[in-house]
Amino acid sequence: xxxxxxxxxxxxxxxxxxxxxxxxxxxxxxxxxxxxxxxxxxxxxxxxxxxxxxxxxxxxxxxxxxxxxxxxxxxxxxxxxxxxxxxxxxxxxxxxxxxxxxxxxxxxxxxxxxxxxxxxxxxxxxxxxxxxxxxxxxxxxxxxxxxxxxxxxxxxxxxxxxxxxxxxxxxxxxxxxxxxxxxxxxxxxxxxxxxxxxxxxxxxxxxxxxxxxxxxxxxxxxxxxxxxxxxxxxxxxxxxxxxxxxxxxxxxxxxxxxxxxxxxxxxxxxxxxxxxxxxxxxxxxxxxxxxxxxxxxxxxxxxxxxxxxxxxxxxxxxxxxxxxxxxxxxxxxxxxxxxxxxxxxxxxxxxxxxxxxxxxxxxxxxxxxxxxxxxxxxxxxxxxxxxxxxxxxxxxxxxxxxxxxxxxxxxxxxxxxxxxxxxxxxxxxxxxxxxxxxxxxxxxxxxxxxxxxxxxxxxxxxxxxxx
Numbered sequence: 001x002x003x004x005x006x007x008x009x010x011x012x013x014x015x016x017x018x019x020x021x022x023x024x025x026x027x028x029x030x031x032x033x034x035x036x037x038x039x040x041x042x043x044x045x046x047x048x049x050x051x052x053x054x055x056x057x058x059x060x061x062x063x064x065x066x067x068x069x070x071x072x073x074x075x076x077x078x079x080x081x082x083x084x085x086x087x088x089x090x091x092x093x094x095x096x097x098x099x100x101x102x103x104x105x106x107x108x109x110x111x112x113x114x115x116x117x118x119x120x121x122x123x124x125x126x127x128x129x130x131x132x133x134x135x136x137x138x139x140x141x142x143x144x145x146x147x148x149x150x151x152x153x154x155x156x157x158x159x160x161x162x163x164x165x166x167x168x169x170x171x172x173x174x175x176x177x178x179x180x181x182x183x184x185x186x187x188x189x190x191x192x193x194x195x196x197x198x199x200x201x202x203x204x205x206x207x208x209x210x211x212x213x214x215x216x217x218x219x220x221x222x223x224x225x226x227x228x229x230x231x232x233x234x235x236x237x238x239x240x241x242x243x244x245x246x247x248x249x250x251x252x253x254x255x256x257x258x259x260x261x262x263x264x265x266x267x268x269x270x271x272x273x274x275x276x277x278x279x280x281x282x283x284x285x286x287x288x289x290x291x292x293x294x295x296x297x298x299x300x301x302x303x304x305x306x307x308x309x310x311x312x313x314x315x316x317x318x319x320x321x322x323x324x325x326x327x328x329x330x331x332x333x334x335x336x337x338x339x340x341x342x343x344x345x346x347x348x349x350x351x352x353x354x355x356x357x358x359x360x361x362x363x364x365x366x367x368x369x370x371x372x373x374x375x376x377x378x379x380x381x382x383x384x385x386x387x388x389x390x391x392x393x394x395x396x397x398x399x400x401x402x403x404x405x406x407x408x409x410x411x412x413x414x415x416x417x418x419x420x421x422x423x424x425x426x427x428x429x430x431x432x433x434x435x436x437x438x439x440x441x442x443x444x445x446x447x448x449x450x451x452x453x454x455x456x457x458x459x460x461x462x463x464x465x466x467x
Contacts, residue, residue: 003037012084016048017131019060025052028113028128028140035124038149039181045088049116049128054091055080061091078108095119097166102202113140118157121170122177123148126157154183160192168199171233172211179215179224193231200236205322208237212321216279221270222263229259240317241283243290248301255301258289261378268375277328278368281335282375288313311337334365335372342373342395343388350395353446355402360444370396413440414452415459424463438462 005013013029020027027050036043050057058071058080069082079092096111097119113128120126123145130138139146143157154177156163156170164171171193178185185193200208215224225241228234235242245259262283269282288310292303314333318325341358362369370392377388413436420432439455439462448454 005037008085012046012087012089013131015064016057016061016089017133017136019064020050020057020131021133023052023057023060025050025057026113027051027057027131029131030116030128031120031125034127034129034139035145035149038127038146044086046090048089048091048131049094049113050091051094051113054078054093058082058089058091061089114142117142120157121163121167121173122154123157124154124177124183152181152183153186154178154181155186155189156192160189161196164192164196165199168196168201169203169207169211171197171200171231172203172208172228172237175224175227175231175233176211176214176218178227179218179221182223185227190227190231193233197232197236200233205320209321209323212237213276216266216270216283217274217276219270220267221279222267225263225266238321240287240313244286248293248295250295250301251297253295253300255293258286262286264378265372265375268378269371272371272375273368275368277331278335278372280323281332281339281368281372284310284314284317284332285336285339285372285376286310287317287336307337307340331365334362335369338362338365338369339372339376342370342392343376345395345398350398351446352398352402353444355395355398356446357444359399359403366399370399413443414450414455415439420459420463423459435459435463 016027027048029046030049031047033043033046048054048057055071055073055075055078058073062069062071062082065082065084069084072081074080077092078095079090081088081090083089094111094113094116095108096115097108117126117128117140123143125145126141126143127145128140130136130140148155154174174185174189174193177183215221215228218224225234228237229242229245241259241262244262245257247254247257262285265285266279266282269279273279286303286306288306288308289303292306292309294302294304296302311333314329314336315325317323318329318332323329338358338361341361345354345358359366374389374392377385377392379385379388415436417428417432417436420435421427426432439459442448442458443450443455448458
């Protein structure tokens, strides 16, 4: 092999070689495994291309392995997959493809290894390593993919307009790979993404969102997000995010560019946490600034209520992007709604009741909320940043003290709705909810102690007015 491989990989390759030789099928390992091995990146899954029937080869290979693995066949695509130990191995026959203008699903026919390499998205993914006995371990590199790996350049094997027009998802993948691998997209390929960006309209939202999420998972997501904006793809796939870009000036007063501020927040957070939903919250935390932007002669630029409107926008955005409409969405929504609260507490005298209320509303999300708020400090004024961080630590300490004293994070009021109904002989009604809320607010504001006796006495006093 042209790169170091483990004994286990060596055994797998020799098994595939033996099976392929028995069927007289030239066989190669291609794509991501070869690329990542050459880049010394961790890689597990294998893509095997044979000049022949990939399903037949998969079944033959399975017979040589112990225990014999189950072969999953995807007849529609002419592929087969098996799992061996912790590795997924996919088999396909070499093929050539042709596309209609209104679909990214190609017409497929049998082809040579050259045909198969021609259909690959990028030169670094078109590399193939022979598993054949006469040239075992030799690399087949018709597009100088090795040189592109060395130079950290991403480009298409064929003319980029054809590559992207055939399968527009490759434009998103180009940007994602550039971000993941820290590669540059060569100028001709980058120009083609801008030129053919409207072709992304034939790609399903699910596939687009997978690529967006993979960009967000990168160590420095801003690189991919900036390229999406630069090429115009972002304006099509996520116009609400693209709308954050730009600076308005009135009477010589400008606001910051909220798009590049958001990218900085995402990067700050990515440095601290791998939680993808926390990264989505960072991406969306200022999403409602464009519709809430106002200029006031005294206050300058304001974005009043952008946190509340942003939280209200989250379900629509998640629905459009085909993201899960479950507790993950509510988590993101809660963080967006609360993201100004910790910093706002630093601008006033911090009261126990304000801290108690924040702990109650954030619940288990409080630690992630504090990470988001710290990431949101992006000022270039070092003194201002230092002051914010000092105040941020004061809030964190207050949160620790109140949580230790009141255990409010998982707190439930000591008086339930059932107790209220039983005490006053009420059936479920609006009045029960109002009284229950009044008890909760009185405890959170520190007007009464957080205990059953005080809460019960408060309930009796308040309830007498309505019963």
